Amino acid sequence: xxxxxxxxxxxxxxxxxRTRKGSIYQKGSNESFKxxxxxxxNFLDCKRxxxxxxxxxxxxxxxxxxxxxxxxxxxxKKEFDALRNQKKPHPIFKKHNxxxxxxxxxxxxxxxxxxxxxxSYLDKDTNIEIHGGVDDIWYDLDKEELVVVDYKAQSSNNVxxxxxxxxxxxxxxxxxxxxxxxxxxxxxxxxxxxxxYFYVCxxxxxxxKFEGKLNFTITLVPYETDVSWVQAKIKDMKKTLELDSVxxxxxxxxxxxxxxxxKNFI
Numbered sequence: 001x002x003x004x005x006x007x008x009x010x011x012x013x014x015x016x017x018r019t020r021k022g023s024i025y026q027k028g029s030n031e032s033f034k035x036x037x038x039x040x041x042n043f044l045d046c047k048r049x050x051x052x053x054x055x056x057x058x059x060x061x062x063x064x065x066x067x068x069x070x071x072x073x074x075x076x077k078k079e080f081d082a083l084r085n086q087k088k089p090h091p092i093f094k095k096h097n098x099x100x101x102x103x104x105x106x107x108x109x110x111x112x113x114x115x116x117x118x119x120s121y122l123d124k125d126t127n128i129e130i131h132g133g134v135d136d137i138w139y140d141l142d143k144e145e146l147v148v149v150d151y152k153a154q155s156s157n158n159v160x161x162x163x164x165x166x167x168x169x170x171x172x173x174x175x176x177x178x179x180x181x182x183x184x185x186x187x188x189x190x191x192x193x194x195x196x197y198f199y200v201c202x203x204x205x206x207x208x209k210f211e212g213k214l215n216f217t218i219t220l221v222p223y224e225t226d227v228s229w230v231q232a233k234i235k236d237m238k239k240t241l242e243l244d245s246v247x248x249x250x251x252x253x254x255x256x257x258x259x260x261x262x263k264n265f266i
Contacts, residue, residue: 037180040234077112101139179230195225
């Protein structure tokens with residue numbers, strides 16, 4: 001967060017409300033309404049903030065981009081795409097005795113673009129379309145199933161171990177993300193493995209010199225997805241969108257308490 005400036009560096013006025021109609025839910029409408037995977041995660045965190053965003057149109061403060069993480073993602077996509085075109089396995093598959101190849105599909109680039117595309121599913125009971133951009137999809141040649149993959153870049157002094165990684169309180173959202181992706185792809189008609197993978201790239205800090213490069217240790221973290229909760233939460237989300245009043249303050253939500261406390265100071 002900070003002061004908003006234009007391309008010339010001049011201060012500009014901030015409009016805290018959304019202007020694009022497609023971003024604001026119209027109660028009672030028969031038209032489908034798109035909800036991103038990240039917004040569904042926001043709903044799970046705080047119904048009040050979700051309602052203020054999707055119904056009232058209150059935008060979240062801007063956040064800087066994660067440029068190093070994006071760079072890692074882009075390089076990994078190039079690396080796997082080269083093997084995808086050749087229908088060859090990645091060395092990490094052989095290392096873990098996985099009979100996989102990168103999944104090849106004409107819409108792969110579309111599925112990976114969360115802004116203009118992504119994978120999606122329209123739930124006809126609620127008229128809500130859930131969508132999100134996947135990092136990658138692999139194909140299990142033995143089971144003939146798709147395998148959802150999410151690239152994760154980090155820098156930690158701790159060795160990446162599956163149990164600790166999945167139990168980390170800051171990684172619970174990662175698991176929700178995977179559950180949703182598997183749910184959507186199955187609704188799209190694909191056979192999808194319950195086992196997904198986090199492709200964790202850990203930037204090492206133990207080297208004596210930088211020399212213009214980061215050295216990464218790669219760890220494949222398997223995660224057994226659970227999609228049993230998704231449908232019920234979509235219905236619950238629809239009910240929340242149709243509420244006539246803003247949900248109660250969530251006292252465990254930093255944003256809720258910040259706005260509540262700030263209002264009392266005025």
